[in-house]
Amino acid sequence: MSDSTVRSEALRVGVLISGSGTTLVNFLKEREAGRLPIEIPIVIADRECGGISKCIQAGLACEVLPRRTFENTAEFSRAIFDRMRAAKVDLVTLAGFLARVDVPDDFHQRVMNIHPSLIPAFCGKGMYGHFVHEAVIARGCKVSGCTVHFADSEYDHGPIISQKCVPVIDGDTPDILAARVFEAECAAYPEAIRRFAAARR
Template identity: 70%
Template sequence: MPPGPQESPFRLAVLISGGGTTLVNFLEQIADGRLPVEIPLVIASRDCKGVDRARAAGLRCEVIRPRDYESVDRFSDAVFALIREAGADLVTMAGFLSRLQIPADFEQRVVNIHPALIPSFCGQGMYGHHVHEAVIARGCKVSGCTVHFADNEYDHGPIILQRCVPVYSDDTADTLAARVFEAECEAYPEAIRLIAHRRIDVREGRVHVAPGVD
């Protein structure tokens, strides 16, 4: 588990592949005091709007493209070398769409958020609007988001917390995505706070949350 709470600020590495909206949410919550962390490093798997947003906020942002490496292992080595250099306590996958092999020293130090209630509507190919379209097509009455520790399987690893939202009969993928994202904006920072304050314990693949004050 990552160290914390600690005298120095809890440090996040943020991994992105798109618009950087989750990163923006982190920055807004840091600015208003709800998320007591700092972000020493952002890594993007491609040139995207999130790179511009990160650099505009004064953050170090590196673009590491999977296509520039001969294998997932080599790509992952490059990513985690930068993360170690930055001294990150926790890695947050924030719309990061590239396959990553998590090394042993980062086990239970990488978290992901998925826009559905795992184990439903998850796995390879289930991301973004693909998820919301599948939820609507199945006729689900609720959806939501899941924050979980990432491992070396798609959308796998111990679940930290989940939040539900209703699915309405006239929903489109866009309207449902917006509602789920509102839930994500609260759920992801909450999970980070729990980890930073060492209130998370993983036993036999299940997350147990100790009582306390965030």
């Protein structure tokens, strides 16, 4: 199989980031290892963040669209999805993206998110990152995990694609639990993207 054939079969994935870009880096590692046949023609950040430098290092196109420069969510969302259409992406992935977006009809079940809990527990507005892990530990949960789902226009809502569980161990700190959950995320998100790509064939 030629390189051009491999490229033509690759899923075109747009990535939205707000933070350090660790999920994006995981995508790139999986792609480099031959386990995730994707192209990333566009990355959009909603703020200045560490993930932008990772995009530059990887040779990816990254545009910063600060949410505060838009009057409302509708205008912000329109700007994002106009760029996704122009880049001809097959799938949009929220990779630690903290802003809410309105998903247009032509991207129905073409926007994917990962959340660091077992939805419907510990999700919704304000529940992200360490806030989730702190709440899990405070509640005394014995398991946590991550959820990959198709995103709609609500926080952490939409059809669930997959979930992976991890134990919550006595003495866990939010940092320790976050690392364990992220390890599960590193497997779950690429797996969900592969399933999406397979379903389109």
